[in-house]
Amino acid sequence: xxxxxxxxxxxxxxxxxxxxxxxxxxxxxxxxxxMIGLQFGEDxxxxxxxxxxTESPLxxxxxxxxxxxxxxxxxxxxxxxxxxxxxxxxxxxxxVDDEAAAAYGSGDxxxxxxxxxxxxxxxxxxxVTSVLSGLQTREGQVTALTSRGVDRALAEATLDxxxxxxxxxxxxxxxxxxxxxxxSGMGQFDFGASGQLLLFTFLSSLTGAATLIQARRxxxxxxxxxxxxxxxxxIAGQVLGRFAIAFFQxxxxxxxxSLLFGVDWGDLSASLVVLLMFSLVSAGAAMxxxxxLDSEGAAAGVGIGLGLVLAALGGSMSPLEFFPETMxxxxxxxxxxxxxxxxxxxxxRGAGLGDVLSELGxxxxxxxxxxxxxxxxxxxxxxxxx
Amino acid sequence: MSQPAAVRSAPDVLVVDGxxxxxxxxxxxxGVSFHIAPGETxxxxxxxxxxxxxxxxxxxGLLAADAGEVTxxxxxMGPQAVAPKRHIGLVPQDLAIxxxxxxxxxxxxxxxxxxxxxxxxxxxxxxxxELLGLSDRAKGPTKEFSGGMKRRLNIGIxxxxxxxxxxLDEPTVGVDPQSRNAILxxxxxxxxxxxxxxxxxxxxxEAERLCDRIGIxxxxxxxxxxxxxxxxxxxxxxDTVRLSGSAIGPEVSAALRALPHVERVDAxxxxxxxxxxxxxARVAEVVTTASAAGMALTGVEISRPDxxxxxxxxxxxxxxx
Ligand SMILES: Nc1ncnc2c1ncn2[C@@H]1O[C@H](COP(=O)(O)OP(=O)(O)OP(=O)(O)O)[C@@H](O)[C@H]1O
Ligand SMILES: [Mg+2]
Numbered sequence: 001x002x003x004x005x006x007x008x009x010x011x012x013x014x015x016x017x018x019x020x021x022x023x024x025x026x027x028x029x030x031x032x033x034x035m036i037g038l039q040f041g042e043d044x045x046x047x048x049x050x051x052x053x054t055e056s057p058l059x060x061x062x063x064x065x066x067x068x069x070x071x072x073x074x075x076x077x078x079x080x081x082x083x084x085x086x087x088x089x090x091x092x093x094x095x096v097d098d099e100a101a102a103a104y105g106s107g108d109x110x111x112x113x114x115x116x117x118x119x120x121x122x123x124x125x126x127x128v129t130s131v132l133s134g135l136q137t138r139e140g141q142v143t144a145l146t147s148r149g150v151d152r153a154l155a156e157a158t159l160d161x162x163x164x165x166x167x168x169x170x171x172x173x174x175x176x177x178x179x180x181x182x183x184s185g186m187g188q189f190d191f192g193a194s195g196q197l198l199l200f201t202f203l204s205s206l207t208g209a210a211t212l213i214q215a216r217r218x219x220x221x222x223x224x225x226x227x228x229x230x231x232x233x234x235i236a237g238q239v240l241g242r243f244a245i246a247f248f249q250x251x252x253x254x255x256x257x258s259l260l261f262g263v264d265w266g267d268l269s270a271s272l273v274v275l276l277m278f279s280l281v282s283a284g285a286a287m288x289x290x291x292x293l294d295s296e297g298a299a300a301g302v303g304i305g306l307g308l309v310l311a312a313l314g315g316s317m318s319p320l321e322f323f324p325e326t327m328x329x330x331x332x333x334x335x336x337x338x339x340x341x342x343x344x345x346x347x348x349r350g351a352g353l354g355d356v357l358s359e360l361g362x363x364x365x366x367x368x369x370x371x372x373x374x375x376x377x378x379x380x381x382x383x384x385x386x
Numbered sequence: 387m388s389q390p391a392a393v394r395s396a397p398d399v400l401v402v403d404g405x406x407x408x409x410x411x412x413x414x415x416x417g418v419s420f421h422i423a424p425g426e427t428x429x430x431x432x433x434x435x436x437x438x439x440x441x442x443x444x445x446x447g448l449l450a451a452d453a454g455e456v457t458x459x460x461x462x463m464g465p466q467a468v469a470p471k472r473h474i475g476l477v478p479q480d481l482a483i484x485x486x487x488x489x490x491x492x493x494x495x496x497x498x499x500x501x502x503x504x505x506x507x508x509x510x511x512x513x514x515x516e517l518l519g520l521s522d523r524a525k526g527p528t529k530e531f532s533g534g535m536k537r538r539l540n541i542g543i544x545x546x547x548x549x550x551x552x553x554l555d556e557p558t559v560g561v562d563p564q565s566r567n568a569i570l571x572x573x574x575x576x577x578x579x580x581x582x583x584x585x586x587x588x589x590x591x592e593a594e595r596l597c598d599r600i601g602i603x604x605x606x607x608x609x610x611x612x613x614x615x616x617x618x619x620x621x622x623x624x625d626t627v628r629l630s631g632s633a634i635g636p637e638v639s640a641a642l643r644a645l646p647h648v649e650r651v652d653a654x655x656x657x658x659x660x661x662x663x664x665x666x667a668r669v670a671e672v673v674t675t676a677s678a679a680g681m682a683l684t685g686v687e688i689s690r691p692d693x694x695x696x697x698x699x700x701x702x703x704x705x706x707x
Contacts, residue, residue, distance in 0.1 A: 227499035
C-alpha cells in the first residue's frame with residue numbers, strides 16, 4: 001500500500017510542481033466562474049419590481065402583496081428606477097403617484113407600470129395585476145359595507161376574519177416558462193461553479209496525463225518496475241495519482257467558489273460523492289490518454305480538445321436545459337452531463353445522495369470501464385517498452 | 387593471488403545461464419551465460435546493438451527471456467518475480483529521473499519503493515547526496531542539472547538501497563571527463579565495499595580500468611570472457627595497426643589480408659584497423675602495400691595489444707564508438 005501511495009503522491013506532487021498549472025488549475029477556473037456569474041446576473045430566477053412614489057396606503061399594500069408573491073421590491077426615485085429597468089436589473093417599475101394614492105381610498109385601484117425586457121417581466125406583470133385585483137376586490141368589499149352604514153374599522157376587521165377563517169383558494173403562481181422553473185433556486189454563481197468544476201476536473205486530469213507520458217518516455221516507469229514493485233502496484237499507484245489530481249482540482253473549485261462567491265453546494269456529502277465519482281471517471285480517461293499517447297504535446301492537445309468538447313456537449317458551458325432534444329441525447333454520452341444533472345438536483349432542488357443514485361451509477365460504470373481500459377493500456381505500454 | 391577458501395566459495399550474486407531473447411526475426415541475445423561473485427566487477431564490452439541493454443533488462447526482470455534463466459542472490463529472476471528485485475540496483479542507460487523533482491525527492495521516492503522509511507531513508511539519502519557531490523544542489527529541480535550531475539543522480543538512485551548487485555548500463559555516455567572520472571572512482575569504491583557490479587560499456591579503457599573480468603559481447607553472443615590478461619592472450623600478442631587516410635577500396639583490404647603477418651583487416655570510411663604480428667618490424671611492408679593498392683595514407687599508428695585488438699581478433703571488426 002505504501003508503494004502505491006508513494007507513486008500516487010509523486011504524481012500529484014509533479015502536477016502541482018508545474019508552474020503553468022498554478023494559473024490553469026487554480027486561477028483560471030475562478031475567473032471563469034466569476035465571469036459566467038456576472039453574465040447570469042444576480043440570481044437569475046429572482047423577480048424584481050421597483051416602486052416609485054411617496055408613502056401611501058396603496059404603496060404599502062402593493063409592496064406587501066408583491067412580497068407575499070415572492071417578488072423582490074425596492075422603492076426608488078423615478079429616474080433611477082427607470083435606469084435600473086433599462087439595464088435589466090428589474091422586471092417592472094410601478095409608479096404610485098399621488099392621484100392613484102388618493103383614488104385608492106375611494107375604491108379605485110390602479111398604478112402606472114413600465115415593463116422591462118427580461119423574460120421574467122411578463123410574469124411579474126401578471127403578479128402585479130393579481131395583487132392589484134386583490135386590493136381592488138377588498139377595497140370594493142369595504143366600500144360596499146361602509147355604504148350600508150358599517151363603520152370602516154369594523155368592516156375591515158370583519159373582512160380580515162373572513163379571510164382568516166376561510167382557507168382562501170391560493171393560486172401559487174409558478175413560472176409559466178419551464179426553463180424558469182428549472183433554474184429556480186439557483187444562485188448567481190452556481191451554474192458557473194458546477195460547470196467549471198466539471199470542465200476543469202476533466203481537463204486537468206487529461207492534460208495532467210502528460211506526467212505519465214513523460215515518466216514512460218524517460219524510463220522512470222520501467223525503473224519503478226526494476227524495484228520490488230508489482231505491475232499491479234504500479235498501475236494502482238498511477239490510477240490513485242490521477243484520481244488525486246482530479247479530486248484536488250474539483251475540491252479546490254468547490255471550496256474556493258464557496259468562499260469567494262458564496263456558492264451553496266447543497267448537501268455537501270452528496271456533492272462530494274458526485275465529485276468523487278466524476279474524478280474517478282477523469283482518472284480513468286487520464287490513464288487511457290497517458291498510456292496511449294507517446295508525446296506530452298499530444299496529451300496537451302488531446303486533453304484540451306477533448307476536455308473542452310466534452311464539457312460543451314455535457315452542459316458545462318451552456319446549460320443542458322437550453323439543448324434541443326437530439327443534443328440532449330448526445331450529451332448523455334458524456335460523463336459531464338450526468339454529473340451536471342446530479343449537481344443541478346443537489347444545488348437547485350435540495351436533493352440528497354439518495355436522489356442522485358442513478359446519475360452516480362452511470363458515472364461509476366464509466367469510471368470502471370475507463371480505469372480498466374487505461375490499466376490494460378499502461379500494462380501493454382510498459383511491456384512494449386521492455 | 388590466493389583467496390581464503392570462504393571467500394572463494396561465496397556463492398555468486400548473479401548467475402546468467404543460456405539466456406536467449408528474440409525481437410521478431412532478430413535474436414538480440416543468443417545464449418549468454420556468465421556469473422558474478424560478491425565484490426567482483428564484471429564488464430560487458432560490446433559495440434552498439436550488441437545486446438548489452440537487452441541482457442541487462444532480462445537480468446533486472448524488466449524483460450522476459452525466451453530461454454535460459456537468471457538467478458540473483460540465489461533467487462530466480464523474471465518479470466513476475468517482485469521480491470528478488472530488492473537485491474538489484476539498476477542504473478539505466480537513459481536518465482530515468484523525474485525532472486521536476488529535486489535530487490532529494492528523486493532519491494526518497496525510489497528509496498520508498500525499496501521499502502526504506504523514516505530516518506533510515508533520510509539518512510541514507512543525505513549520505514548518497516554527499517557521495518555524489520550533490521549535497522549543495524539537493525533542493526532544486528533536476529531539470530536544472532548539468533548532464534554530469536544528472537548522470538550522478540541516476541547512479542545514486544541505483545545504489546541507494548545497498549543492493550547486492552549494481553547494474554550500470556553505459557553510465558558515462560555523454561559525460562564530461564571530470565564527471566566521468568568521478569563516476570569511475572565511485573564504482574571502484576563500491577566493489578571495495580563488496581557489492582557485485584555489472585558494468586556495460588563500449589569504451590575499452592573503462593572496462594580495463596574497472597573490471598575484474600570482462601565479457602566481450604557482439605551480435606548477442608558472448609565471444610570471450612576472462613580477465614584482461616586472459617583476453618589479451620587470445621590475440622597471441624598481435625599488435626593493432628591503424629592506417630588513416632582515404633580511397634580505402636576493397637582492393638586495399640584484399641592486398642593487406644594477403645600479407646603473411648596480417649591477421650585481421652577491418653575497413654572503416656577513413657581508417658583501416660589491422661591485427662599484425664610483430665608489427666614494429668612489419669609496418670613498413672603494410673604501408674607500402676596499402677599505398678600500392680591505391681590508398682591515400684595520412685597517418686599510421688601502432689599500439690600494443692589491448693581489448694580493441696582482442697575484439698578485432700574475435701569478430702573481425704573494430705570496436706568503434
Ligand atoms: N524492444 C525492442 N524491439 C525490437 N528490437 C529491439 C528492442 N530492443 C532492442 N532491440 C534490438 O536488439 C538489438 C540489441 O539491442 P541492445 O539495446 O540490447 O544493444 P546494446 O548493446 O545495449 O546497444 P547500445 O550500445 O547502443 O546501447 C539491437 O539490434 C536492437 O535494435
Ligand atoms: Mg544499450
